[in-house]
Amino acid sequence: MRVMLLSVLFVLLLGEQTFAGPRSVKVGFFANSGYHEISEKGEKGGYGYDLLRLMSRYADLNYEFVGYDKTWNDMLRMLENGEIDLVSPASKTKELEETFAFSLPVGLAPDYIIVRKSDTTLLNEVNYAIRQMNVLDPNWMNRLYRKYNGDDVFDLLLLSERERRFLQGFWGQDRMLKVTARNDKFPFAYMDGDVPRGILLDLFAEIARHNGLKYEFVTTYNESQPLIVLDARYGMAGGDESWIFTPPYFRDQLLDSNDSLLVGMHIAVPRKYPRELASILSKGVMMLSPKLVRSKIVKYVGFRMPNYSSELLHKQSHIATVFGSIFIVIGIILAASLVWLAFRRKLKNREEELDYKLREANAFAAEAKEAKSKFLLNMSHDIRTPMNAIIGYSERAERHLDSTADVQDALKKIRISGGYLLQLIEEVLDMAKIESGQVVQKKRMVNLPSCMTEFCETYQPMMKVKNISFIWDTSSVKNRFVVADVSNLRQVLYNIISNAQKFTPYGGRVVFTIEELPCQVDGYAVFDFEVSDNGLGMSKEFLEHIYDEFAREQSSTQSGVQGTGLGMSIVKRLVDMMGAEIDIQSEIGLGTTVHVRTQLKIATEEDVALESGESCAEADPALLKGKRVLLVEDNEFNREVALDFLQDAEMVVDIAENGLVAVTKVREKGVDYYDCILMDVQMPVMDGYEATRAIRKTYPHAHIPIIALSANAFEEDRQKSLAAGMDEHLAKPFVVAKVLSTMCSLMQRKVNVS
Incomplete structure (x- = not known):
């Protein structure tokens, strides 16, 4: 028993020592503009205060700030007498080094934190924090200097007197640097017509703009020609005997796979050039923030979906x-x-x-x-x-x-x-617009029983997993063809039936019926969509909050059914927007019944004629036979799919991998060669918008039908395509019949204007 008590006491003492709390230290916080400041409200700030806050993430220290009314000499005396434990900023002098111990640099001047020479534990803790900051956030010092001193003061601190004299001579003689890239290609450095573009050129432009350097890009790399190389790596021809290498563009931890594009890449300056230029460019690279570098990478590379085909x-x-x-x-x-x-x-x-x-x-x-x-x-x-x-x-x-x-x-x-999956994607992407009230209702003629039957069939596999008997009945619908916003109606029913399936136990029953009711407005009918189940049910208290975001009944947690509680909130917003009404009746253990009632216009002959007229051009395949089409698509898989149905229509197809190739082919073949152009929007080198504008500019008095085939499916994307000069915008994945009918209609309207 005595041994056990001693063991417990030993463990407690060891735990107390191992997990001791942070050490409290007194910091000399004397008035120093931009470094130590206290506002009228008593809020502390300045470079030194932010520095200590950054250090507190890694150093096991708590701070007590004292001596704001004291001077620097007072601080040194107080530190020596033990009244404070540390103070900054201090510059290294022989006199101070005899009395105090200096930390790692904490400023560009350079500045240091000083402690008593006897306080090695505190010095080690401070240096540990500074090392962690340097590894995890190499730009912390530059960022703080810019925050409190601005770019101009930062430049004065960064550039030496020799470097400033070099720049003044460079400006006075109106000199120009010549830069190049060993591999002048996309996305690093390349020529887009007469304009140089690329990640490395954008980054060099930032450095040149900051130092007032003029430069031009030379596309041909020659080892014997002394040019500044933007994509240099250690081990290139000539090595350190011929080149001076700046620090790498990327010095941080990599947070994005695309960052690997610039890993190990430097700027190389010929050793024949003045050494001040290499020093200025090295400091320029160090000033580039990781955020800026990544923004340039994203500008040219962006996000690319892997090819699973x-x-x-x-x-x-x-x-x-x-x-x-x-x-x-x-x-x-x-x-x-x-x-x-x-x-x-x-x-x-x-x-x-x-x-x-x-x-x-x-x-x-x-x-x-x-x-x-x-x-x-x-x-x-x-x-x-x-x-x-x-x-x-x-x-x-x-x-x-x-x-x-x-x-x-x-x-x-x-x-x-x-x-159905595509429809779900479009509806999910429209949810953001629901919140801001910007969703536009898209009403069209639809065969309501047929549409709802097809909608319910997609639920059969999901119902069979839980052996739920899923029954739907549309027999009471008299007017089958109506004008409705099918997208929003489906979204409402989708959420309701989905909830019924989730909260109905194994072997249960879900019933979906549509009943047509008379309406007081001529030409309209009221349709009652009812979804009932014999599932878990809900309490009356919960029904009062069912439309709140993330609202859930406690019994659903007990049942093990997962859900977010967003579904009915979305349903309520859509129902209100449609001008419909919703009613929910439920009892715990007996199930739930949901009624959605909405007034729909009964389709007339005019609606039927309009609907059928949209696809009438498809009935004349002879119009498409032998027509010459230019297919502009950078994705090989998408090209294969489009080429297949175009050749099935007996059309003559040319391929262009990007907008620049398309513009070149149109110029080579002439204005009357192609009967239609199918244009992708997002492509490398030149996108579909630029290509369309270039074609229209080349032939301003002729009009070749151009159809956008794009994965950008919003209405603003369609307006952007039309503004660029395209005739129509079709969203991917495209419907073959819709593409062919659109081509047929546009080619019939093709007119050359003299």
């Missing part, structure tokens, strides 16, 4: 797997969009605030993380439902290649599921 294409199931690969990529885009949506109102500019408001930032991050987790859990199965059908039916087509009927059935269901 080579892994998915199967020799004996080409058609089915093409559909599958398209929708898998769409699913990935949807997942990224959901994350963006969850953080859209949460992520703000926190770059500088993180240093001063740690508690607020941590709380903000925790809230955003929770919102993201809840949102993704709720949407996970909604993405997987159509994706499961796509992958499953693709595999089925592979197994039954000899059966035409099975393959056609699989392809049909892949197309239906893919269309």
Whole structure:
């Protein structure tokens, strides 16, 4: 017993020593403009105060600030007598070094923190913090100097007297530097027509602008010619005997895979040049912030989606797997969009605030993380439902290649599921506009029973997983064709039926019916969409808050069903926007019934004629046969898909990998050669907008039909295409019949203006 008590006491004493609290130190905080300041409200600030705050992240120290009314000489006396423990900024002198110990540099002057020579523990703790700051945030010193002294003062501190004299001579003689790149290509340094562009040229322009240096870009690299090389690396011809290398562009930890483009890359200055130039450029590179460097990389490289086609294409199931690969990529885009949506109102500019408001930032991050987790859990199965059908039916087509009927059935269901997945993507991306009230209702004529039947069929696989009996009935609908906002209606029903499936236990029942009711307005009818289930149900208390964001019934947690609580909030906003009404009845243990009632216009002959007239151009394949088309697309997979249906229509197709190649081909072939151009928007070298403007400028009195095929699907994207001179904007993944009918219509209207 005595041994056990001694052991416990030993552990407690050891734990007390191992996890001792921070040491309290007294800091000499004398009045020093820009370095130590106290406002009228008593708030502290200045370079020295921010320095200590940065150090507190790594040093096990708490500060007590004393002596604001004292002088620098008072500080030295107080430090020597033990009244304070440290003070800065101090410059190294023989006199001070005899009495005090100096830290690592904490300023560009350079400046130091000084402590008593006997206080080695404190000195080690201070130096440890400074080393951590130098490793994790190499630009902290430059950033603080700019904050309190501005760029001009920073330059005076950074440049030596010899360097300033060199610059004055350079300016006075109006000299010009010549820079080059060993590999003058995209995205590093290249010529775009007569304009030099590229990541390295943009970065050098920042350094040159800062120091008033004039320069020109030389495209031909010659080892014997003494030029400044922007993409130099150690080990290049001549080595250190011929070149002076600046520090690398990237000195931080890498936070983005695209950063590897510049890893190990320097500016090389010929040793024949004045040494002051190499020194100025080295300091210029050191002044480049990681944020600026990454912004230049993103400007030219951006985000590139990996190409999965080579892994998915199967020799004996080409058609089915093409559909599958398209929708898998769409699913990935949807997942990224959901994350963006969850953080859209949460992520703000926190770059500088993180240093001063740690508690607020941590709380903000925790809230955003929770919102993201809840949102993704709720949407996970909604993405997987159509994706499961796509992958499953693709595999089925592979197994039954000899059966035409099975393959056609699989392809049909892949197309239906893919269309639904695409619709889901468009609706998710429109949620941001719902919040700001900018969603535009898109009403069109629709066969309501047929549309709802197709909509319900996509739920069958999901219902079968839980052996739920899913029944839908549209027999009471008398006026089948109506004018409705199908997108918003689907989104409302999607959330309601999804909730019914989630909160109905295994072997339960979900019933969806549509009832047509009379309306007092001529030419309209009221449709009652009812979704009922025999699931968990909800309490009356919870029904009062069901439309609140992230609202959830406690019983749903007990059941193990995951959900975010956003679905009904979205439903309520859409229902109000549609001018409809919603009613929910529920009891715990008995299930839930939801009614959505909306007034819809009954379609007339005029609506039917307009709807059918949109695709009438497709009925004349003879108009497309033999027509010459220029397909402008940088993605090989997309080119293959488009080339296939264009050649099936017996059209003559030319290929251009980017906008610049397209402009060149149009100029070579002449104004009357191509009957139509299909133009991608986002491409390297020259995008679709620039290419279209160049073609229109080349032939201002002729009009070649140009159709944008773009993954940018918003209305503002369409307006941007039209403003660039295109005739129409079709969103990817494109519908073949829609593309051909649009081409047919535009070629019929083609007119050459003299």
